[in-house]
Amino acid sequence: MRIGQLSERTGVPARMLRYYEEQGLITPRRLDNGYRVYDEHLVERVLKIRGLIDSGIPTRIVSDILPCLGQPQTIVVQNADPALHDLLAAERDRMSEKIEFLTNNRDAISGYLQALERAATPPPAQAG
Template identity: 60%
Template sequence: MRIGELSERTGTPRRLLRYYEEQRLILPDRCTNGYRTYDERSVDRVMQIRGLLDAGLPTRIIKQILPCLDKPRAIHFADATPEMIATLEDERDRMAERIRFLTRNRDAITEYLDAVRGADRPDAAPEASTAS
């Protein structure tokens, strides 16, 4: 696929895709006419990159860990610095906190929807209100 299709499928501007290429986060093939071509795996790769950037990881660390995302059982960094390890631990902890927060919000929305749907049913008995 060409850069326009990758941009469309990932919701990532072409300029940002070119930046990922410049940072060697994605490696497109080149046609004889110089056009970039991307394989199907590039869609997942771009989504991984965006997720890691959204989590606050810098591109230099993303570049180091991307190869491990394809083979999670073969993770080994010969050049892992204490800074990199600390950064990854901090990011893991931030992600875990965000997951807890999102899970709590998802559960609250589910309870609300269940209550609303229950109230919409003509045969539903009124529920007692509980304080959280």
């Protein structure tokens, strides 16, 4: 797919996709005429990149984290930024808080839906 299609499918502007390419986060194939072609797997990768960047993680760290987002593997860290641990721990804690908040909201909505369903069900007829 072309960059415009990738942009449309991910919601990430083409300019930002070019930046991701400059940073080595995505690598399109090149056709004989020099045009970039973005493979299907890059849609998910771009969404992961965007999520990490939106979380406040800089692209230099995103490139280290990306391989860990796929299949389970042994993670080897070399030359880690000393502030990386604190940054990632804070991000993990923020995500956990958001998950708890969303879980509570989901449960509240489920309870309300059950109450709506009970209210919509006519009471059983009484024998008399």
